[in-house]
Amino acid sequence: MTTPTIESISSRLRTIRMGKGLSLHDVEIQSGHAIRAVVLGSYERGNRALTLKKAITIAAFYGVPLTYLIEEPSRISAQSVAPVIDLRRLRQLINDEKQMTHGKGQLRVLVTFISGIVKLRNDWNGEVLSLRVRDLQLLALCVGKTTDEIREILEEEKLLLKTK
Numbered sequence: 001m002t003t004p005t006i007e008s009i010s011s012r013l014r015t016i017r018m019g020k021g022l023s024l025h026d027v028e029i030q031s032g033h034a035i036r037a038v039v040l041g042s043y044e045r046g047n048r049a050l051t052l053k054k055a056i057t058i059a060a061f062y063g064v065p066l067t068y069l070i071e072e073p074s075r076i077s078a079q080s081v082a083p084v085i086d087l088r089r090l091r092q093l094i095n096d097e098k099q100m101t102h103g104k105g106q107l108r109v110l111v112t113f114i115s116g117i118v119k120l121r122n123d124w125n126g127e128v129l130s131l132r133v134r135d136l137q138l139l140a141l142c143v144g145k146t147t148d149e150i151r152e153i154l155e156e157e158k159l160l161l162k163t164k
Helices: 006-019 024-030 037-045 052-062 066-070 087-095 097-102 105-121 133-143 147-156
Strands: 084-086 128-130
Touching: 006 037, 006 052, 006 066, 024 037, 037 052, 052 066, 084 087, 087 105, 105 128, 105 133, 105 147, 133 147
Parallel strands: none
Antiparallel strands: 084 128
16 A cells, blocks of 8 residues: 555545535535635645544545545556456356356356346447456445455356456
8 A cells, every 4th residue: 555645635635626516615615614715725735734633524524435535546456457258158157057046146146247247238249248347346346255256256167268
């Protein structure tokens, strides 16, 4: 994990405010003067130290986790590369009644999820499907696993193609 800097925290503060379409004055008014415009501007420029108490107030006002303000975003690792699914193998699994009815419940969820993505993308003729990183994260959330555990299941079922 990268250590946050004053500049990175200041930048995130400004990015959140601007992303919500708020001026410094808007924040002061909407926060009931709990967050003063001049003070928030100083935090955003990095001219004033942000206390934990004020960071909690600002995070609550914006509706973001405190960690979003004070932690550096995680960098994309090699594991963040989207997996490529072998749709030929997927079709084999779907056609294997024994595997699908007596197999692991999570396999049925994986097959249903991947089939749903194929349907949404209207990509029935392809032999491979590149899952997006967000697809993998959502799938992991649905199954109650980590993305690494989902990758392991995909590998076990020979659904995951190796990419260079």
